[in-house]
Amino acid sequence: MSTMELKTMRAAAGMGDATGADWVSLNARQRCDEASEFEQELFKRIVAQDDAVMALSQIYQVYLAKMTLPSKPLGALLFLGPTGSGKTRSVEAAAEILFGDSYAMVKVDCAEFQHSHEISKLIGSPPGYLGHRETRPILSQEILDRFHTLQNKLTFVLFDEIEKASDALWQLLLGVLDKARITLGDNRVVDFSSCVIVMTSNLGAREMAEVTEGKVGFTRRFEAEPELDARIERIGVEAARRKFSPEFINRLDKIVVFRSLSEESLRRILDIEFQIVQRRALMSGGGNFVLSCAERAKDFLLAEGFDRRYGTRPLKRAIERHMVIPLSNLIATKQIDVGDVVYVDVDETGRELCFKKKPCSAAMEWTQSISGGRGGRGGSAQPLAA
Numbered sequence: 066m067s068t069m070e071l072k073t074m075r076a077a078a079g080m081g082d083a084t085g086a087d088w089v090s091l092n093a094r095q096r097c098d099e100a101s102e103f104e105q106e107l108f109k110r111i112v113a114q115d116d117a118v119m120a121l122s123q124i125y126q127v128y129l130a131k132m133t134l135p136s137k138p139l140g141a142l143l144f145l146g147p148t149g150s151g152k153t154r155s156v157e158a159a160a161e162i163l164f165g166d167s168y169a170m171v172k173v174d175c176a177e178f179q180h181s182h183e184i185s186k187l188i189g190s191p192p193g194y195l196g197h198r199e200t201r202p203i204l205s206q207e208i209l210d211r212f213h214t215l216q217n218k219l220t221f222v223l224f225d226e227i228e229k230a231s232d233a234l235w236q237l238l239l240g241v242l243d244k245a246r247i248t249l250g251d252n253r254v255v256d257f258s259s260c261v262i263v264m265t266s267n268l269g270a271r272e273m274a275e276v277t278e279g280k281v282g283f284t285r286r287f288e289a290e291p292e293l294d295a296r297i298e299r300i301g302v303e304a305a306r307r308k309f310s311p312e313f314i315n316r317l318d319k320i321v322v323f324r325s326l327s328e329e330s331l332r333r334i335l336d337i338e339f340q341i342v343q344r345r346a347l348m349s350g351g352g353n354f355v356l357s358c359a360e361r362a363k364d365f366l367l368a369e370g371f372d373r374r375y376g377t378r379p380l381k382r383a384i385e386r387h388m389v390i391p392l393s394n395l396i397a398t399k400q401i402d403v404g405d406v407v408y409v410d411v412d413e414t415g416r417e418l419c420f421k422k423k424p425c426s427a428a429m430e431w432t433q434s435i436s437g438g439r440g441g442r443g444g445s446a447q448p449l450a451a
């Protein structure tokens with residue numbers, strides 16, 4: 066449509082309020098199918114961090130609508146919050162959904178660039194400088210574009226632990242956020258306008274932990290508490306404002322504060338992690354079996370791995386120690402056959418997990434017998450395969 070036609074239409078529409086019968090109300094909250102599917106898949110993978118999921122899916126919707134600006138990145142998000150709460154995982158999950166690979170992103174660990182001269186690893190050295198030919202810049206256009214597919218020509222760029230960045234890296238980051246452009250050592254220009262820039266930091270995490278742990282008047286937290294969430298959010302945003310310059314804060318689309326995870330959320334993450342273990346077993350080649358887990362085995366792992374200060378990491382360690390290592394032994398010693406159902410329970414001492422199997426045919430009967438009743442906690446088991 067030409068500018069002239071646009072002007073004529075605007076004039077015809079008039080400037081009055083749109084109350085006539087021929088005005089149709091629009092639903093500006095509706096997402097297109099691709100964006101809602103992306104959002105649903107993120108919700109399946111990321112537990113209890115709805116703001117992060119919504120922020121990422123909003124950016125994706127703007128990208129799909131081609132409403133982005135050529136001189137700005139697709140999005141600029143700052144993820145704050147405690148360790149092991151899903152900041153990095155959210156970006157990995159987004160890459161996994163759009164590109165089928167959680168590594169399909171460019172990750173810059175700012176702690177590795179604490180000295181200004183190290184910036185040459187990111188942008189290369191100018192011609193004539195030592196190492197000009199040997200160092201291939203991490204932030205070149207080819208590297209940014211390498212995961213693009215026909216449907217998705219966007220890139221997630223993750224700057225982890227930005228509070229550790231050197232001054233030179235800050236300048237570079239500001240350039241990316243401001244103009245979506247940087248100039249490499251050899252003067253080539255790199256365009257970041259198709260990039261979603263996500264920066265993470267643990268700033269304010271200790272103060273947030275004190276609030277959730279109850280040291281300043283709150284009790285141990287098990288469920289969503291809107292007032293507490295708002296308070297934690299304020300702590301994060303204030304910490305960011307204290308630490309970072311106003312130019313930086315001004316260039317962000319959103320600061321997302323991740324919550325510390327409740328026991329209930331960790332239980333949901335446990336189920337996701339089981340599915341990941343099941344997939345690992347399938348991909349190992351020797352593990353074509355179905356993993357099934359008693360509720361009390363889940364309780365055992367949660368008890369072993371619950372530590373609010375360290376989020377999911379102790380839980381993941383408990384899964385590795387009590388489940389993945391014994392399963393690896395079972396696979397390597399060929400005690401499990403193709404199609405077996407491997408059932409994980411707690412042994413009689415209550416201090417270890419134990420493993421039993423049923424061969425394929427018996428397993429099918431057994432699965433049918435339990436599929437009707439998901440029963441009580443004690444011994445009920447559900448197949449874990451997705």
Ligand SMILES: Nc1ncnc2c1ncn2[C@@H]1O[C@H](COP(=O)(O)OP(=O)(O)OP(=O)(O)O)[C@@H](O)[C@H]1O
Pocket residue numbers: 110111112113114146147148149150151152153154155265266267334337376377378381
């Ligand atoms: N909210 C969550 N939903 C699902 N899985 C999660 C969540 N939080 C953490 N995890 C699991 O725990 C692992 C560690 O989380 P992640 O690396 O995202 O922590 P982080 O917030 O980036 O911590 P840090 O500040 O230490 O880098 C993830 O790989 C994932 O398996």
Ligand SMILES: [Mg+2]
Pocket residue numbers: 152153154225265
């Ligand atoms: Mg991280």
